[in-house]
Amino acid sequence: MLRLEKRPSPSAFWQKASPFLAVILTMIAGGIMFWILGKNPVEAIRTIFWDPLFNAQFASYSRPQLLVKAAPLILIAIGLSLGFRAGVWNIGAEGQYIMGAIFGAAAGLAVYPVESRLIFPAMLMAGALGGWLWAMIPAVLKTVFRTNEILVSLLLVYVAQNILAMMALGALRNPDGGGFPGSRNLSQIPAMANPEMVAGTGMHWGVVAAFMAVIAGHVLLQRHLLGFQIKLAGQAPRAARFAGVSPARLVIFCLGVSGLLAGLAGVFEVTGPAGQISIDFASGYGFTAIIVAFLGRLNPVGILFAGLLMALTYIGGELAQFMLSLPSAAIQAFQGMLLFFLLATDILTNYRIRLSQREAA
Amino acid sequence: MKRRNLLATAALGLGLALGGGAFAQGMDKVKACFVYVGPIGDGGWTFQHHQGALAVQEAYGDKVEIAWQENVPEGADAERVLTQMALSGCNIIFTTSFGYMDATNAVAAKFPDIKFEHATGYKREHPNVSTYNARFYEGRAVQGHIAGKMTKSNKIGYIASFPIPEVIMGINSYYLHAKKANPNVELSVVWAFTWFDPAKEADAAKALIDQGVDVIASHTDSTAPLAEAAKTNGAVIGFGQASDMAEYKDGPRVSSIIDNWAPYYVKRVGQLMDGTYEQIDAWEGIAGGEVEIGEITDKVPAEVKAEAEAMRDAIAAGTYHPFTGPINKQDGSPWLAEGETAPDGDLLGMSFYVEGIVGDIPK
Numbered sequence: 001m002l003r004l005e006k007r008p009s010p011s012a013f014w015q016k017a018s019p020f021l022a023v024i025l026t027m028i029a030g031g032i033m034f035w036i037l038g039k040n041p042v043e044a045i046r047t048i049f050w051d052p053l054f055n056a057q058f059a060s061y062s063r064p065q066l067l068v069k070a071a072p073l074i075l076i077a078i079g080l081s082l083g084f085r086a087g088v089w090n091i092g093a094e095g096q097y098i099m100g101a102i103f104g105a106a107a108g109l110a111v112y113p114v115e116s117r118l119i120f121p122a123m124l125m126a127g128a129l130g131g132w133l134w135a136m137i138p139a140v141l142k143t144v145f146r147t148n149e150i151l152v153s154l155l156l157v158y159v160a161q162n163i164l165a166m167m168a169l170g171a172l173r174n175p176d177g178g179g180f181p182g183s184r185n186l187s188q189i190p191a192m193a194n195p196e197m198v199a200g201t202g203m204h205w206g207v208v209a210a211f212m213a214v215i216a217g218h219v220l221l222q223r224h225l226l227g228f229q230i231k232l233a234g235q236a237p238r239a240a241r242f243a244g245v246s247p248a249r250l251v252i253f254c255l256g257v258s259g260l261l262a263g264l265a266g267v268f269e270v271t272g273p274a275g276q277i278s279i280d281f282a283s284g285y286g287f288t289a290i291i292v293a294f295l296g297r298l299n300p301v302g303i304l305f306a307g308l309l310m311a312l313t314y315i316g317g318e319l320a321q322f323m324l325s326l327p328s329a330a331i332q333a334f335q336g337m338l339l340f341f342l343l344a345t346d347i348l349t350n351y352r353i354r355l356s357q358r359e360a361a
Numbered sequence: 362m363k364r365r366n367l368l369a370t371a372a373l374g375l376g377l378a379l380g381g382g383a384f385a386q387g388m389d390k391v392k393a394c395f396v397y398v399g400p401i402g403d404g405g406w407t408f409q410h411h412q413g414a415l416a417v418q419e420a421y422g423d424k425v426e427i428a429w430q431e432n433v434p435e436g437a438d439a440e441r442v443l444t445q446m447a448l449s450g451c452n453i454i455f456t457t458s459f460g461y462m463d464a465t466n467a468v469a470a471k472f473p474d475i476k477f478e479h480a481t482g483y484k485r486e487h488p489n490v491s492t493y494n495a496r497f498y499e500g501r502a503v504q505g506h507i508a509g510k511m512t513k514s515n516k517i518g519y520i521a522s523f524p525i526p527e528v529i530m531g532i533n534s535y536y537l538h539a540k541k542a543n544p545n546v547e548l549s550v551v552w553a554f555t556w557f558d559p560a561k562e563a564d565a566a567k568a569l570i571d572q573g574v575d576v577i578a579s580h581t582d583s584t585a586p587l588a589e590a591a592k593t594n595g596a597v598i599g600f601g602q603a604s605d606m607a608e609y610k611d612g613p614r615v616s617s618i619i620d621n622w623a624p625y626y627v628k629r630v631g632q633l634m635d636g637t638y639e640q641i642d643a644w645e646g647i648a649g650g651e652v653e654i655g656e657i658t659d660k661v662p663a664e665v666k667a668e669a670e671a672m673r674d675a676i677a678a679g680t681y682h683p684f685t686g687p688i689n690k691q692d693g694s695p696w697l698a699e700g701e702t703a704p705d706g707d708l709l710g711m712s713f714y715v716e717g718i719v720g721d722i723p724k
Contacts, residue, residue: 058448065441165554169524169723180483180525185463273437279523279554280435280460318442321430323449328400328432 004351014348019295019302021348022341023309029341030334039324047323048316048334058319064202066311068273072097072265074210074307076289078217079258081298085221086230087237088254092138092153093262094286095160096131100263101270102167103130105183105277108192109172112184119191124205124267131263132256134160139255143248149255161282168279183277186270194272206268210307213261217300230254262286291339313338387636393417393626394451395429396442398458399557405582405603406556406620407431410457410480413622420627424634435460443468447475453633455626456480458556459525466490476638478629481527483709488640493625496646497527498708499676500618501534501578502683503654503669504600507616508535508576509542510665511598518569519550520562520579520586524722526711528580533715534683535578538672540717549574552723559585566590570597578602587613598660605655616669617655624650644705647677684708689716 027049031041052062076093083090090096104127108119138152167173172183186192197203221227233240233250241247265285274281292310296303317331395414399407411429418427428451433442439461446454447468453476456465462482469477469487477490485492508517517539521528532550539546549572551565562581566589569577577599579586584606590597590613601609601617625643632638645651654673657666675681686697691714697703714722 057450058445061444061448062441069441180459181523269437273440275437275463278436278460283434283436283438315441318430318438319445322394322428322442322446325428328430 001355003354004347005354006351007349010349011352014345015297018345018348019297019306019342022338022345025341025345026334026338029337033330033333033337034326037326037330039326044320044324044326047320048313050316051319051323052312052315060200062315062319064196064200065315066308067202067207068204069311069314070307071204071207071210072269072285073289073292073310074303075206075213075265075268076258076262076286077293077296077303077307078210078213078300079261080289081217081293081296081300081303082220082230083254083258084234084293085298086233086250086254088251089150090135090138090153090255090258091150091290092135092155092157092286093258093289094282094284095153095157096134096259096262097266097269097286098157098160098164098282099134100127100131100266101274101281102164102172102266102277103127103263104267105172105186105270106167108186108189108271109183112189115191117191120194120271123192123271124264127263127267128260129263131259131261131266133259134263135255135259136252139252142255143251149251153255157286164277164281165279168277168281172277174276181279185275187272187275192271194268204268204272206265206272209264209268211304214300214304217303221300226253262289295338295342310335388452388634390424390426391421391452391630391633392426392428392450393630394446394449394454395427396433396439396446396454396456396458396461397429397431398433398435398460399582400431401429403557403582404584404606407457407582409604409620410455410622413626414455416623417626417630421630421634425630433461435464439464440467443477444471447472451475453478453630459523459527476629476633485640485642491629491641491643493641493643494527495620495622495651496644497618497620497652498530498534498683499646500652500654501531502538502676503673504578504616504618505535505538505540506542506669506672507600507657507661507665508578509539509546510668511615511661512539512543512546512576514573514575515543515545516547516549516572516574517576518566518572518574518578519548520565520569520577520581521550521552522556522580523554524552524712526709529714529722530684530708530711531580532718533711536718537688537715538683548718550718550720553581555581557582559583562586563589566599584609601655607655610656610658614658615660616657619653619655621651621653647673648679690714691716691718 027045031045034044035041051058053059080090080093104123107126108123134156137156138149141147141152142149168181174182174184194204229245233245270277292303292306296306313335320326321328321331395410397407397410401407401411414427414429417425430442433439435458443464455478457480459481462479462484465477465479466484466486469490473489479492481494482492519532519535521532536548549569551568553561553565555561562583562585566577566586575597577586577590577597579602582603587599587606587609590599597613598615599613601614603620605617605619606614657669682702684703686701687699688697690696693716
């Protein structure tokens with residue numbers, strides 16, 4: 001019989017290895033699901049994990065697309081991971097992402113059609129401000145009134161989505177768009193566009209920012225007193241308080257940084273890959289980033305790889321749907337399995353599995 | 362059109378190379394690809410597009426290969442999906458929702474040899490982008506007539522998706538004909554801001570029923586409004602939208618608008634094969650077979666059914682246009698004079714309600 005036995009201390013090996021085990025288990029369980037659906041499981045797994053990277057027909061396009069898809073996930077997840085480490089639960093990055101895009105797009109469109117090199121940086125600042133302000137609402141409510149930041153930040157996502165619809169239909173609607181909803185296409189306006197720096201590489205400013213965030217996150221956590229305080233507050237809140245860490249300051253800092261980064265991700269997206277403020281602009285990056293943060297073990301470098309892996313399942317999943325006529329629900333189930341196995345294998349960090357004899361009655 | 366086809370075919374028959382080449386050459390085998398905004402199982406909009414795709418397969422057998430992708434979000438992801446389709450060797454790509462407009466044009470620029478067909482949009486920025494739509498407002502006229510005759514509370518409802526011209530013209534057509542059939546009728550519009558979200562659509566239907574509405578039309582893709590109406594034990598009726606939704610025939614569904622994309626898809630893929638393909642802006646209605654009125658059930662009195670069918674036939678014959686003056690705008694200013702019919706341009710950019718509808722179009 002299988003039995004779980006608590007480890008005296010968390011296993012360093014399994015902390016690193018469990019994500020890999022989760023990916024392997026996902027492949028096995030997913031393969032069984034694809035097989036039940038009447039598809040060749042090996043072909044399906046290969047299409048999802050291999051073709052986007054190495055298929056001669058697609059790879060030259062889909063490899064750079066991995067960066068495009070992963071960049072906002074990584075940028076948002078880095079911000080979230082700081083809070084998650086400190087026990088500050090910002091679940092509303094999606095709303096901060098939307099508000100960042102709206103603020104950024106509004107700043108640019110306000111001066112349309114002025115052409116100036118200063119417009120794009122100004123939009124970035126406006127977007128960061130938008131995300132930061134939206135995150136400050138749960139932060140202030142928590143520090144002043146002790147409200148639960150999980151609920152407030154989550155519910156503000158729905159507020160943001162409605163503001164988005166309002167903007168797409170109203171204030172930011174393209175006046176030359178014949179009454180159709182949606183703003184001007186920012187990616188077609190040189191002063192506001194966030195194009196690929198080198199054609200065909202997928203590198204845009206958002207990707208650069210994501211890499212910078214990874215480095216900054218790493219330095220903060222490894223080398224900086226604030227990083228130490230964040231880790232301490234999460235692991236031992238009482239000890240942190242005795243050590244002079246102000247909980248209110250940490251809440252403001254963690255929510256502020258994650259809101260700011262989510263807001264930036266929003267501007268990069270709206271000026272680049274998405275192109276315009278539209279009713280469907282929000283694509284769930286803010287929620288997926290939560291998975292990415294945990295998949296990456298709340299570690300900046302881990303998040304970098306987790307973001308790329310998540311992007312791979314999206315792009316490979318699209319290919320599998322299209323090439324093998326897999327239903328999109330099967331791909332979503334596959335991605336769900338990944339999170340499920342990740343959480344399930346997590347138990348190996350703190351417990352070990354023992355085979356034991358059934359005790360005699 | 363016919364003349365041009367003839368000329369093109371003749372040119373091909375003589376083996377003359379037409380300028381440009383790409384459009385004039387036929388193809389032996391075509392890969393036709395389809396991008397869907399919802400799941401094929403929505404029972405409405407996407408389901409019907411997929412039926413059209415299957416009809417293409419049926420019509421040409423192994424000379425055509427079809428591929429599709431469902432649940433593609435309208436936004437940044439659409440462009441990637443389209444590019445991957447183009448790279449995989451699709452010869453013609455049908456993008457079946459309004460929100461794919463910019464993505465379709467952007468990808469079309471990169472693949473000039475691939476044909477792109479965008480449903481319900483208006484941007485044709487490149488010679489390889491065509492647009493197609495159906496005159497759904499013709500079907501709405503027939504529905505409006507039935508609604509006006511059938512309502513007992515004199516309150517009829519409409520679940521609208523997004524405030525774009527296509528939806529607004531449907532609401533106007535529905536209301537005008539309900540009003541003509543029953544001068545006391547009042548219309549409530551609920552905006553769902555989604556094409557497909559059964560939960561939201563059901564909520565919208567519930568809100569309408571709570572207001573005393575007893576006939577519901579919808580411009581969203583799922584069967585949820587009918588399912589909601591079915592809970593009222595026959596007090597509330599509705600219509601199948603996009604697809605016949607025949608499973609509700611014994612319940613609330615009294616008729617339907619069926620989008621039949623098959624003739625258009627079969628025609629366009631056929632043109633690509635025989636070399637007569639050209640860029641077009643297609644807008645067919647009941648006459649062209651793209652808009653069908655689903656069976657009107659026995660719940661509707663024979664007399665009303667006969668009137669509705671007469672209207673359908675008159676529209677098909679071209680003797681009646683659903684927007685025939687005098688019609689005023691909501692603010693009372695004149696739109697169409699006595700006997701004047703609406704020009705297509707007015708309809709395609711429609712951003713106002715007609716006189717008598719209460720409420721504002723969301724801004």
